[in-house]
Amino acid sequence: MIEVSQKCIGCTKCVPVCPFAAIQMMSKKAVINEACTLCGVCVQVCPVEAISITREEASTRDLSGYKGVWVFVEMSEPDDKASARKIKQVAFELLSAGRKLADDLGQELCAVVLTDKNRAYEKELGPLGADKMYLVENPELFEYNTDIFSTVVTALINMHKPAVMLYPATIQGRDLAPRVAAALYVGLTADCTGLAIKDGLLLQSRPAFGGNIMADILSPNSRPQMATVRPNVMKLSEPIYGKTAVLVRADIKIDKSLRRVKVLERKIMRECGTLKISDAKIIVSGGRGMKTKEKFKTLEELASLLGGMVGASRAAVDMGFKEKARQVGQSGTTVSPRLYLAFGISGAVQHIVGMRASDVIIAVNKDSNASIFNVATYGIVGDAHEILPKLIEALKKGAKGC
Numbered sequence: 001m002i003e004v005s006q007k008c009i010g011c012t013k014c015v016p017v018c019p020f021a022a023i024q025m026m027s028k029k030a031v032i033n034e035a036c037t038l039c040g041v042c043v044q045v046c047p048v049e050a051i052s053i054t055r056e057e058a059s060t061r062d063l064s065g066y067k068g069v070w071v072f073v074e075m076s077e078p079d080d081k082a083s084a085r086k087i088k089q090v091a092f093e094l095l096s097a098g099r100k101l102a103d104d105l106g107q108e109l110c111a112v113v114l115t116d117k118n119r120a121y122e123k124e125l126g127p128l129g130a131d132k133m134y135l136v137e138n139p140e141l142f143e144y145n146t147d148i149f150s151t152v153v154t155a156l157i158n159m160h161k162p163a164v165m166l167y168p169a170t171i172q173g174r175d176l177a178p179r180v181a182a183a184l185y186v187g188l189t190a191d192c193t194g195l196a197i198k199d200g201l202l203l204q205s206r207p208a209f210g211g212n213i214m215a216d217i218l219s220p221n222s223r224p225q226m227a228t229v230r231p232n233v234m235k236l237s238e239p240i241y242g243k244t245a246v247l248v249r250a251d252i253k254i255d256k257s258l259r260r261v262k263v264l265e266r267k268i269m270r271e272c273g274t275l276k277i278s279d280a281k282i283i284v285s286g287g288r289g290m291k292t293k294e295k296f297k298t299l300e301e302l303a304s305l306l307g308g309m310v311g312a313s314r315a316a317v318d319m320g321f322k323e324k325a326r327q328v329g330q331s332g333t334t335v336s337p338r339l340y341l342a343f344g345i346s347g348a349v350q351h352i353v354g355m356r357a358s359d360v361i362i363a364v365n366k367d368s369n370a371s372i373f374n375v376a377t378y379g380i381v382g383d384a385h386e387i388l389p390k391l392i393e394a395l396k397k398g399a400k401g402c
């Protein structure tokens with residue numbers, strides 16, 4: 001329930017910011033009509049705290065009207081106003097995961113696109129499983145802005161009531177999702193590594209207590225059930241060629257005054273010729289078992305012969321063998337290359353959560369009981385310092401033979 005108290009001074013600040021034109025001034029007081037969705041934007045702008053929202057007890061709410069699985073589609077930031085914004089790979093990964101959830105629920109999978117200009121994104125999102133694409137097209141959505149995007153997403157959710165909403169655990173998603181959760185008064189599970197449907201509810205799995213246990217989280221009393229998922233955690237499914245998502249245009253009013261942060265200048269840092277470890281197709285990783293920085297360098301030679309990049313466990317990073325940007329795992333980067341080689345890495349859960357989505361994992365460890373073998377496709381029990389030179393030699397011979 002929303003109420004305007006006697007404190008209202010008739011300043012009208014709440015009127016233009018309401019995305020639903022649900023506030024009018026009557027006798028110099030704000031009056032809220034039935035178009036209100038309780039999005040809470042007016043509460044934030046009221047200078048005298050005259051507007052208040054009382055939320056219903058979660059357990060007494062009727063949640064039966066909430067249907068469908070939604071994915072927030074993150075776009076690349078534009079270089080300038082003329083350049084096209086592209087859908088980020090993580091959106092396709094979330095759609096692949098969302099498709100399975102939607103099928104299990106027997107509901108629709110919908111993509112949510114906020115952009116200044118639609119470039120037929122529905123044709124790209126359909127093949128990855130989206131049944132519908134909710135589109136908000138407005139010049140104000142040219143670039144990501146916390147206030148504007150969170151207001152629009154909250155408004156969309158209030159209008160269409162999805163059961164599940166997934167966001168990428170990227171800088172943008174980690175900024176947006178908590179804002180929306182707070183505005184809607186619902187829960188949010190960050191950095192999920194597994195999603196499933198259990199008894200009609202979203203089962204959200206994520207590492208907890210420093211990664212020592214996996215926590216399974218349910219949100220039975222609120223909707224939508226919301227989660228963020230890191231890039232490279234969910235596997236891409238096979239595209240359904242020819243499928244197009246049905247385009248649903250959402251008419252949401254956006255008031256410029258909501259924008260509290262203005263981007264005055266944009267400097268795009270491009271690491272020329274340097275691939276990010278999250279994008280590498282082949283990763284040769286080393287752990288504490290590589291013993292010294294010098295010995296760790298042999299991994300570089302193998303990586304260059306394979307056309308891959310070198311990664312490291314946190315222990316290897318802590319020992320100064322490799323820079324932090326190359327750390328794979330829970331507090332590093334999540335990767336999903338086609339081939340992941342692990343030399344002298346024990347396979348702690350915090351490392352595994354960052355690489356287990358790799359297509360093929362080859363582990364070399366002198367301890368036959370090392371946990372890394374539980375996720376490895378091929379395991380070699382032996383000394384990394386004996387195996388590595390042999391592997392390098394064999395690859396060099398193979399290259400000469402071609």
Ligand SMILES: Cc1cc2nc3c(=O)[nH]c(=O)nc-3n(C[C@H](O)[C@H](O)[C@H](O)COP(=O)(O)OP(=O)(O)OC[C@H]3O[C@@H](n4cnc5c(N)ncnc54)[C@H](O)[C@@H]3O)c2cc1C
Binds near residue numbers: 289312354385
């Ligand atoms: C909150 C938190 C976040 C964390 N985040 C991360 C993260 O993002 N990434 C990460 O990696 N870790 C992370 N960790 C640390 C993690 O728990 C482990 O400590 C770390 O992964 C261990 O690294 P390691 O496998 O290289 O070293 P160790 O566990 O010491 O394992 C070394 C392995 O090398 C093998 N070995 C030794 N000599 C040889 C040899 N000659 N040949 C072959 N094998 C050999 C040993 O048998 C052993 O299995 C995190 C921990 C916490 C608490």
